[in-house]
Amino acid sequence: MVVKTLSFLRQHQTKGLFGDCILPFFCTQSLRTHSTPFASTLKEFKDIPGPGGLAQWPVVGSLFNFKPFTHFTPANLDKLIEYMVYRYGPIVRLQLSGPKVILSNPKDLEIVYQHEGRYPIRPATDLGSLYCQRNNVPGGFAEVQGEDWYALRSPANKFLLRADCAAQYLSVQDVVAQDFADLLEKSQCNPEELAGLFFRYASESNGVVCFNTRLGCLRDINTRNPETERFLNAMAQVFLQLQNSVSGKSVAHKFYRNKTYKLYEEACNTVHEISSKHLKNALNRVKQEQAKDSLSLNEFTLLNSMIKEESLTLSQIQVILSALHNAGTESTAKNMQVLFYNLARNPDKQEKLYEEIQATVEQDQPITKDALAQMPYLRACLKESFRLIKPTIFSTHRVLNEDVVIQGYRIPAGIPLVFTQVKCCSEYFSEPEKFIPERWLRSYGNRKLENPPPAFVNLPFGHGPRKCLGWRFAEQEIYLATVRVLQKLRIHIQPESENCGFKYLIFVEPVKPISFYFTKREKHNG
Numbered sequence: 234m235v236v237k238t239l240s241f242l243r244q245h246q247t248k249g250l251f252g253d254c255i256l257p258f259f260c261t262q263s264l265r266t267h268s269t270p271f272a273s274t275l276k277e278f279k280d281i282p283g284p285g286g287l288a289q290w291p292v293v294g295s296l297f298n299f300k301p302f303t304h305f306t307p308a309n310l311d312k313l314i315e316y317m318v319y320r321y322g323p324i325v326r327l328q329l330s331g332p333k334v335i336l337s338n339p340k341d342l343e344i345v346y347q348h349e350g351r352y353p354i355r356p357a358t359d360l361g362s363l364y365c366q367r368n369n370v371p372g373g374f375a376e377v378q379g380e381d382w383y384a385l386r387s388p389a390n391k392f393l394l395r396a397d398c399a400a401q402y403l404s405v406q407d408v409v410a411q412d413f414a415d416l417l418e419k420s421q422c423n424p425e426e427l428a429g430l431f432f433r434y435a436s437e438s439n440g441v442v443c444f445n446t447r448l449g450c451l452r453d454i455n456t457r458n459p460e461t462e463r464f465l466n467a468m469a470q471v472f473l474q475l476q477n478s479v480s481g482k483s484v485a486h487k488f489y490r491n492k493t494y495k496l497y498e499e500a501c502n503t504v505h506e507i508s509s510k511h512l513k514n515a516l517n518r519v520k521q522e523q524a525k526d527s528l529s530l531n532e533f534t535l536l537n538s539m540i541k542e543e544s545l546t547l548s549q550i551q552v553i554l555s556a557l558h559n560a561g562t563e564s565t566a567k568n569m570q571v572l573f574y575n576l577a578r579n580p581d582k583q584e585k586l587y588e589e590i591q592a593t594v595e596q597d598q599p600i601t602k603d604a605l606a607q608m609p610y611l612r613a614c615l616k617e618s619f620r621l622i623k624p625t626i627f628s629t630h631r632v633l634n635e636d637v638v639i640q641g642y643r644i645p646a647g648i649p650l651v652f653t654q655v656k657c658c659s660e661y662f663s664e665p666e667k668f669i670p671e672r673w674l675r676s677y678g679n680r681k682l683e684n685p686p687p688a689f690v691n692l693p694f695g696h697g698p699r700k701c702l703g704w705r706f707a708e709q710e711i712y713l714a715t716v717r718v719l720q721k722l723r724i725h726i727q728p729e730s731e732n733c734g735f736k737y738l739i740f741v742e743p744v745k746p747i748s749f750y751f752t753k754r755e756k757h758n759g
C-alpha cells in the first residue's frame with residue numbers, strides 16, 4: 234500500500250496533475266522531518282497522535298472526549314478540537330462518531346485539496362440527509378455527492394463562477410443595503426431582534442438573486458407580509474434544528490422522527506413550499522416579459538442562466554435556487570455581525586474605513602463596481618474579520634477517494650479529514666488576536682509585506698471545485714451593507730458584549746446575541 238501511494242504521488246507529479254508541489258512538499262516536510270529513508274518513514278494510520286486507550290474504541294470511543302471524562306461537550310466541539318491540536322500537534326486521530334483526522338497545518342490542507350478530485354466529498358449533516366431519505370426528496374448542494382452533486386453544481390457554476398456575476402445585481406442589492414441601513418437607524422431593537430435584522434437583510438439580498446424579487450423581509454413591522462414571516466421563521470428553524478443535531482441536544486433523530494427531526498422536517502417543507510411559489514412567480518414574470526418582447530434571456534441573470542440550461546428540470550432549478558438562498562442567508566448574516574463586532578471594538582479602524590468610504594462613495598449616489606474596487610481597506614477589514622473568527626463555518630471536511638500521505642502518515646481513503654486552523658494564527662501573523670486590517674494591504678505601514686502568509690491560511694469560503702458557490706455575493710452583500718450603514722451610523726457595542734465569545738455549530742455565531750447600538754453621524758457635505 235505504501236509503495237502504491239508513493240508511486241501514485243510520483244506518477245501524478247510526473248504527469249503534472251498536481252503541479253510540482255506534492256512530492257517536493259512530501260519530501261521536504263515529511264521525510265526531512267524524520268530524516269530516514271523514503272519508504273520506511275511512512276507511518277501507519279494507527280500511529281497518528283491522539284488520545285489513546287478507550288478513546289480510540291470504535292463507536293464508544295467518542296464518548297471519552299466529552300463530559301464527564303473531559304470538560305468538553307458536543308456544543309463546544311470547536312474547543313475540543315482546538316485542545317487536541319494544542320495537545321497533539323498538526324495531525325490528530327480521534328473518534329468523533331467514527332474515526333476522524335484533524336489537520337491544522339495550511340500546507341496539509343493544500344495536500345488534501347490537491348487530492349480531492351473532480352467531485353470533492355464533504356460529508357452532509359445527518360439531519361439533512363435523513364430528511365431527503367425519509368421524504369424521498371432530492372438533496373441540495375450540502376446533501377449530495379459525486380455525479381449527483383456535479384449535476385447541480387455545474388449549471389450553477391456557469392453563472393456563479395463568472396467574475397462579473399455579482400456585479401449584475403449590484404444596483405438592486407445596493408437598494409436592499411440602503412433599506413437595511415434605514416431600518417437600523419430607526420430600530421429600537423433588543424439584541425435578539427437585531428440579530429434577526431441581519432438575517433432579514435441577507436435573506437432579502439439573496440432573494441433578489443435567487444428569485445428575482447424583493448421578498449419584503451425588510452419591511453416595517455406594520456406592513457410585513459405573513460407569508461414572508463413564515464418563510465423567515467422556517468429558515469431560522471432549519472438552522473436551529475441543524476444546530477441542535479450537531480451540538481448533542483438531539484441524538485435520537487438518527488433512529489426515529491423525534492422532536493428535532495419533526496421541527497426540521499416541517500420547516501424544510503415550509504421553505505420548499507414558499508420558495509416554489511417564488512420561483513413560479515419569477516418564471517411567470519420572465520414569460521410575460523418575453524411575450525412583451527421586453528426581456529431577452531441573454532440578459533445575464535442567475536434565473537435566465539438556469540432557464541437556458543436545457544438539461545435542468547424545473548425541480549432541479551428549484552433545488553439549486555432554494556439551496557443557494559438557504560446556504561447564503563444564515564452564513565452571511567452571521568459573518569456580517571462578526572465584522573460589525575470587530576469594527577465596533579476597534580473604533581479607530583471603523584473611522585479609517587469611514588474615511589475611505591467618504592472619499593469614494595456619495596451617500597445619495599449608487600455604489601458602482603469601480604467604487605467597490607477602490608476600497609481596499611473595506612476588503613481588508615472583511616478579510617481580517619474572517620481571519621480573526623475562523624473558521625467561518627464549523628467545519629470544512631473532506632473525504633478522499635484515495636490514500637493520502639500527510640505529515641508522514643498514511644491516511645486511508647474514506648477517513649473524514651477535518652480542517653481547523655486554530656494554531657496557524659500565531660505562527661503566521663504578528664499580534665494574531667488583534668484586528669489589524671492593514672496586514673492585508675499591499676503595503677503595510679509603507680513597507681511591503683515581507684512574509685505573506687501561505688495561501689491556505691485563510692480560506693473563509695473553502696477551496697477547490699466545492700468552494701462556496703455564493704462567495705462573490707456574500708462579499709458584495711457584506712460590503713454594501715457596511716458602506717451604507719457606516720455612511721449614516723457609528724457602530725458600537727454595549728460593555729456586556731465587549732468580550733463576547735463565539736461558537737461554531739453550523740456557522741460561526743456569538744455565544745449570546747451581540748448588544749450593538751448605533752449613533753447617527755453628522756451629515757458631511759462632500
Ligand code: HEM
Pocket residue numbers: 355374375386439556557558560561562564565568569625626629630693694695696697698699700701702703704706707708
Ligand atoms: C460570509 C458568508 C459565507 C461564508 C463564510 C460561506 C462559507 C462557505 C464554506 C466554507 C463552504 C464550504 C466550502 C467547502 O467545502 O470547500 C460553503 C459552501 C456553500 N456556500 Fe457559502 N458561504 C457564505 C455565503 C454564501 C452565499 C451568499 C451563498 C449563496 C448565494 C452561499 C452558497 C453556498 C453553497 C451552495 C455551498 C455548497 C457548495 C457545494 O457543496 O458545492 N454561501 N460556503
